[in-house]
Amino acid sequence: MSDWTAACIVEEFKYQDSTNAVQRVLKRLADTQAAERMEKKPRKLPSPNFVLAYLSSFRPKPWPAIPENPSEGDLALQEAFKLVDEAEFNDASDKFDKAIELGCSYMPLALNYTGTFAFIRGDPDTAIEEFNKSLALDEKQPQVWAKRASVQMEKGTPRIFRQRTSVTWTELILGDRTEAMKDFAKALEVDPSDPDVYYHRGQVRFLMGDFSDAASDYAKSAELDKKFVYSQVQLGVAQYKLGQIKDSMVTFRKCLKNFKNSAEVYNYYGEILLDQGDFAQATEKFETAIELERQSASVPGGKKVRNVMPLVNKAILSLQWKKDALEAEKYLKEALKCMSLRICCGD
Amino acid sequence: MVVDPEADIATATLAQILLQEGRAPEALEYFEKSVELARTEQELVSSISYAEV
Numbered sequence: 413m414s415d416w417t418a419a420c421i422v423e424e425f426k427y428q429d430s431t432n433a434v435q436r437v438l439k440r441l442a443d444t445q446a447a448e449r450m451e452k453k454p455r456k457l458p459s460p461n462f463v464l465a466y467l468s469s470f471r472p473k474p475w476p477a478i479p480e481n482p483s484e485g486d487l488a489l490q491e492a493f494k495l496v497d498e499a500e501f502n503d504a505s506d507k508f509d510k511a512i513e514l515g516c517s518y519m520p521l522a523l524n525y526t527g528t529f530a531f532i533r534g535d536p537d538t539a540i541e542e543f544n545k546s547l548a549l550d551e552k553q554p555q556v557w558a559k560r561a562s563v564q565m566e567k568g569t570p571r572i573f574r575q576r577t578s579v580t581w582t583e584l585i586l587g588d589r590t591e592a593m594k595d596f597a598k599a600l601e602v603d604p605s606d607p608d609v610y611y612h613r614g615q616v617r618f619l620m621g622d623f624s625d626a627a628s629d630y631a632k633s634a635e636l637d638k639k640f641v642y643s644q645v646q647l648g649v650a651q652y653k654l655g656q657i658k659d660s661m662v663t664f665r666k667c668l669k670n671f672k673n674s675a676e677v678y679n680y681y682g683e684i685l686l687d688q689g690d691f692a693q694a695t696e697k698f699e700t701a702i703e704l705e706r707q708s709a710s711v712p713g714g715k716k717v718r719n720v721m722p723l724v725n726k727a728i729l730s731l732q733w734k735k736d737a738l739e740a741e742k743y744l745k746e747a748l749k750c751m752s753l754r755i756c757c758g759d
Numbered sequence: 760m761v762v763d764p765e766a767d768i769a770t771a772t773l774a775q776i777l778l779q780e781g782r783a784p785e786a787l788e789y790f791e792k793s794v795e796l797a798r799t800e801q802e803l804v805s806s807i808s809y810a811e812v
Contacts, residue, residue: 727769737776741773744773747769748769
């Protein structure tokens with residue numbers, strides 16, 4: 413690797429052969445190292461910010477009541493619920509495992525969560541197993557069908573897609589769309605008016621680049637629950653992707669009116685404005701989003717973890733607009749600090 | 760869908776900024792961090808490629 417790189421430097425990167433050789437060696441090296449590291453890697457959950465973002469993509473539901481004379485499994489389950497509320501997800505995951513092992517009053521729900529955590533850890537096979545067990549006990553759970561649908565997209569024959577949300581590229585490995593759609597159909601058989609299911613089907617369609625159907629799903633979800641902010645924000649993004657710029661702006665302005673304190677709305681609107689090159693407006697929106705996130709994390713009983721996406725976006729904007737690497741560095745470090753320390757109010 | 764763009768983008772962008780500023784050891788620290796953050800094998804391959812370059 414070093415020899416070929418040195419050759420490239422000596423040749424001032426003029427010769428394609430040496431450059432290709434570097435790429436080839438690098439690819440082989442990375443593949444081998446990745447396989448080795450994957451084997452040794454403990455399956456850990458990503459940042460609590462991320463776990464919470466996924467869990468919040470389903471509308472909140474109160475936990476079921478624990479029986480008056482709880483079994484040991486029920487007590488473990490009760491602790492698991494509390495730990496989820498406190499955003500202590502690794503511990504929560506252990507407690508759900510324990511509740512299942514001991515047996516508890518809400519086995520399908522516990523299995524829903526162990527499957528969810530497996531999915532978030534990047535272990536789709538275990539996730540599907542857990543969801544299957546949950547559905548075998550109670551098939552009338554649209555949420556579990558919708559989650560299994562999303563997992564199907566990480567299985568099957570993987571294909572890599574580069575997905576641009578609006579300002580950022582994310583590499584995704586997408587798998588079996590047909591199986592995913594079957595699961596969404598099952599979910600809607602159980603409850604044809606579940607806003608979560610439409611929202612998540614919209615997400616899958618959006619990621620596949622099918623913005624038109626995604627927009628219909630988001631619109632349906634928003635119609636079923638006007639208080640669900642994500643479907644409305646994503647509707648605006650999908651309309652933007654379809655080139656329906658005016659409609660998209662109307663959707664976002666409506667969101668700003670209906671969800672005055674939602675950092676998500678400001679953040680996504682900012683991304684669209686950034687994409688349009690309206691740097692001044694985008695800055696304003698990201699700054700509002702950052703402030704709203706700071707406030708909601710600082711009040712007692714407020715958010716346990718902050719959404720750091722506005723900070724990342726502000727950093728990207730500083731780089732793109734002002735070419736200010738120092739400012740970008742400051743925002744990115746704040747974002748990373750928030751992810752490792754859970755709560756941080758910035759300097 | 761489960762993607763963790765925040766952590767990925769924050770670490771990768773930071774690493775690239777530091778590299779451009781000639782702060783290679785600090786950059787490497789963040790490239791290594793992105794290797795740690797990777798959840799899937801494919802993510803690991805891209806993270807390792809950046810860390811090696």
